[in-house]
Amino acid sequence: MFYRFIWKRDRVKRNVMVQDYSKGGLKMIDIRIMHKCCLLRSIKKLLSGSETPTPTCKKIQLYYFKKLGPDLCILRHNCSAVHVSSKDSLLPLPLYYRKLILTWYEMKPVQNVNDIEVNQVNWQLLWNNACISYKGNMLYFKKWIRRHILYVNDIVDNQGNFISFDDVKAIVGNDAHVLLQYHALINSIPKQWKGVSRLDNEESPSIKLCGKDIRLLDSIFFKNFCIMQYQAVPVSQNFWEKRFPMYDFRSISWHVLWKSPFLTTKEPKLISLQWKILHNIYPTKILLHKMRIVENNKCIFCDIIEYIEHFFFDCKIVKPLWDYVESLFSYSISLTVHDIIFGYNPHMLNKFRYINELLLVAKLSIVKYKSTVSSPNSLCQDAEIILKIFKSECILRNMI
Structure with a gap:
């Protein structure tokens, strides 16, 4: 509406107009960016333990997120929004939560193996992770997720070896597919990550955006980060x-x-x-x-x-x-x-x-x-x- 009022049709790209003065923009308001910022702030509020949203609202949000896996793993995947949207698991969610999750993955950059440091390997999620793929496909085993096998740390022992199939069977259950899934997962782990020892008595890391704890980020960061996603050269x-x-x-x-x-x-x-x-x-x-x-x-x-x-x-x-x-x-x-x-x-x-x-x-x-x-x-x-x-x-x- 703002842009058509000025010129009837755009003479300058909208992605340029929202940029800073030094990039040829006018710091114009963009409804898309405002909406994405609001969604990112709602994720921050959910994780930060602040008074907003209210305890009741937070319980409702956590209820829907926990339906997709423990430890808020739905926000920890290392994949694109396109991949997440193709999954049937989002369909039962209300539209607001589907939009929130898809916006998160639109903003969150996908990491490759070289981006991940050695001390971060233990807490790499095993599922929907672009670094862990079998025959070109990312893995997603719902039964393993329900039994809280989520991270690389969950499938290694103190000597840096993968846990045995018997140990997995004891956790997941004696199912016909477990053996094939076990070998598919072990063979999918990147060579650089093998040999990492198990870390005991440590909590899972905070959810991060661009390497920063999302709970510590403010609205200005979210706005600038969203604008960066729409960068365009005049x-x-x-x-x-x-x-x-x-x-x-x-x-x-x-x-x-x-x-x-x-x-x-x-x-x-x-x-x-x-x-x-x-x-x-x-x-x-x-x-x-x-x-x-x-x-x-x-x-x-x-x-x-x-x-x-x-x-x-x-x-x-x-x-x-x-x-x-x-x-x-x-x-x-x-x-x-x-x-x-x-x-x-x-x-x-x-x-x-x-x-x-x-x-x-x-x-x-x-x-x-x-x-x-x-x-x-x-x-x-x-x-x-x-x-x-x-x-x-x-x-x-x-x-x-």
Whole structure:
């Protein structure tokens, strides 16, 4: 709803809009992210022992989770959301709990064998674990789970050997499938994990997200973590890099360029203008023609295609304005099209903030005049009017 209200259809990817200013975003609210954050917080509250949810609510939640295995093992699997959703075990759950579990696995990264340190091997879950597979399939033995055989620690002895089939049979029961399941499980354990000794009198570890105890994480972490899952590079970065191959995008990173308007001024109108220019969505004639709003894509003053560079820099009626801006400084500067589009030395913003703010005001003055003119006057008249608008804008802001 927020995005369609602004542009009818998206001109900038929503995954970009929700990002930080330094990544080309506007920190927009995203309902998907808010929903996922709420679900992650509910898992934290369930595990943290806080007063919320109430004891009754917590009992209800634990009741549903325990139906899927002891020790909240449903939250300890090392697999993708797609794999979890394919299991019939989630079907009896209410929709809310199914959504909560699937969101958890959408956010939780799947680990491989190399990601797991030696001291973590004992508490690796045996079931639905991407590191433990037999003939390409993860294992999930419901009877073993009900008998509390959950972790690698449960199938090794103090010498680091796997427990015998007789020991397993004594726990699980004398079933026809147990022997095949036993050998499938033993053969599925990675070589790097074999030889690990049993740990006695230790509780199962806390449930973690990105290696951190979820009970210790706050709402800001959940929000930033969810936003990271939707990261996207603005399309305009590739456009400008191809458009200006001589501009040094390596030494002046895009993080600096995206953040520069927000550090240059606090005026929303100026920030919005520069943000649209960087995203290449400012409505010049070439864009309006593609949108079928105007009949042609040519500048009414110069009769050539009106790209953004032409609109703000190459157009003959704006040249006198840039000459005037250059004359305002006690030292000599020569403004280029790169300076107008991206800012003047944006990587040294503390030193050149005043210049960059003047450039933003000058671009706003160009917009104010060109957006109201339907037919050109003489070159001198048009240039003079733009100059007057610029001076009045600067006086309003006490800049000259």
